[in-house]
Amino acid sequence: MTEPSSALALTKRLIEIPSESTNKAELRRIVDFVRNYLDVPGIYIQEYESDGFPSLVATFEDTKSPQCMMVGHLDVVSADKEEFEAHVIENRLYGRGAGDMKGAVAVMIEVMRHLALRPEKPSVGLMLTTDEELGGLHGVHYLLEKEGYSSEIAIIPDSHDGIDTIILNQKGILQVKIEADGLAAHGSRPFLGENAIDKLMDMYGELRGAVKTVKSADEWGITMNLGRIRGGLAVNQVPDHAELHLDIRYAKSEESEHVLHEVKRITKGQFDVVAEGYPVDEDRNNEWIVKYANMLEKHGIEVKYDKEEGGSDARFFAEKQIPVIITGLQKGNIHSDKEWVVIEDLGQFQVILSQYLVENVKPVTLSQPAGV
Ligand SMILES: [Zn+2]
Numbered sequence: 001m002t003e004p005s006s007a008l009a010l011t012k013r014l015i016e017i018p019s020e021s022t023n024k025a026e027l028r029r030i031v032d033f034v035r036n037y038l039d040v041p042g043i044y045i046q047e048y049e050s051d052g053f054p055s056l057v058a059t060f061e062d063t064k065s066p067q068c069m070m071v072g073h074l075d076v077v078s079a080d081k082e083e084f085e086a087h088v089i090e091n092r093l094y095g096r097g098a099g100d101m102k103g104a105v106a107v108m109i110e111v112m113r114h115l116a117l118r119p120e121k122p123s124v125g126l127m128l129t130t131d132e133e134l135g136g137l138h139g140v141h142y143l144l145e146k147e148g149y150s151s152e153i154a155i156i157p158d159s160h161d162g163i164d165t166i167i168l169n170q171k172g173i174l175q176v177k178i179e180a181d182g183l184a185a186h187g188s189r190p191f192l193g194e195n196a197i198d199k200l201m202d203m204y205g206e207l208r209g210a211v212k213t214v215k216s217a218d219e220w221g222i223t224m225n226l227g228r229i230r231g232g233l234a235v236n237q238v239p240d241h242a243e244l245h246l247d248i249r250y251a252k253s254e255e256s257e258h259v260l261h262e263v264k265r266i267t268k269g270q271f272d273v274v275a276e277g278y279p280v281d282e283d284r285n286n287e288w289i290v291k292y293a294n295m296l297e298k299h300g301i302e303v304k305y306d307k308e309e310g311g312s313d314a315r316f317f318a319e320k321q322i323p324v325i326i327t328g329l330q331k332g333n334i335h336s337d338k339e340w341v342v343i344e345d346l347g348q349f350q351v352i353l354s355q356y357l358v359e360n361v362k363p364v365t366l367s368q369p370a371g372v
Pocket of ligand 1: 073100101132158
């Protein structure tokens with residue numbers, strides 16, 4: 001049996017390191033702290049760095065492919081100094097990152113330390129990165145693509161919901177910049193020029209007609225937001241250049257192919273993909289997900305399934321066709337002041353996660369003792 005209080009104490013210590021995504025010195029400090037904390041017999045630790053973002057992977061054997069990979073991020077969005085003072089009020093722990101996601105990270109670290117004490121350890125890894133809030137390219141994406149990590153299943157407790165909810169869908173993202181060029185002329189004689197803003201507006205209108213988007217929170221499909229537009233220098237001038245940025249979110253990978261096809265057709269190739277991310281679309285009947293749901297039920301939890309508009313590091317596993325269990329702890333005020341997590345959830349998640357891993361993940365085959 002694990003003692004819930006250890007994850008609470010560890011969460012507080014993690015909150016007190018102000019590991020803002022933009023502060024590489026503090027990101028290094030928090031990774032060093034975690035490495036030292038995980039430095040116990042039985043645990044292998046590999047450290048990485050990409051573009052100054054440190055990350056680490058802990059396993060019970062010398063492998064880049066544990067059967068199950070737990071995934072978390074140690075970075076937080078920026079906050080005032082006092083938000084990094086962890087404190088308890090009634091049943092909640094407050095502080096930047098309490099809910100997103102230092103509480104869940106602390107639980108996974110404690111789970112690793114407790115599993116390390118077992119004579120037979122499950123084939124589990126813990127991947128901790130420091131750039132999730134900036135998109136995850138130098139964290140999870142780097143570790144999967146450049147360092148060759150993989151697993152049969154990943155667990156990412158970074159959702160907006162609580163322990164009782166398994167997120168099956170997260171939207172994919174496609175951000176594009178569309179440009180139009182024209183011919184400058186004086187505003188009094190527009191017929192001598194070619195207006196780039198007019199061309200851009202025509203393309204945008206045509207795209208809106210060609211792509212069917214959802215209009216309310218109840219629908220699950222494509223959304224398109226025109227977030228930025230630029231063009232023109234003076235009111236009496238025909239602009240010769242204009243550009244706009246679209247933020248497109250979608251539910252299934254076919255939808256992104258469809259949107260890209262239309263963008264390409266309408267702009268005649270005059271566009272750039274600025275950012276993209278794969279959608280998560282899990283099969284509720286996947287055996288790992290079913291077993292996880294069963295474990296929740298065993299602990300008296302009525303399981304709910306949900307979708308999230310926003311993305312997470314799960315996108316990188318989805319891109320590799322690796323199923324992901326996305327869940328979370330009960331929390332509030334994410335990315336704003338007075339962020340909190342429910343203390344009781346730390347202990348409960350630790351017990352559930354430990355038992356799930358011990359009962360469902362195959363044991364490691366050790367040729368030599370690890371971490372000695
Ligand atoms: Zn997060």
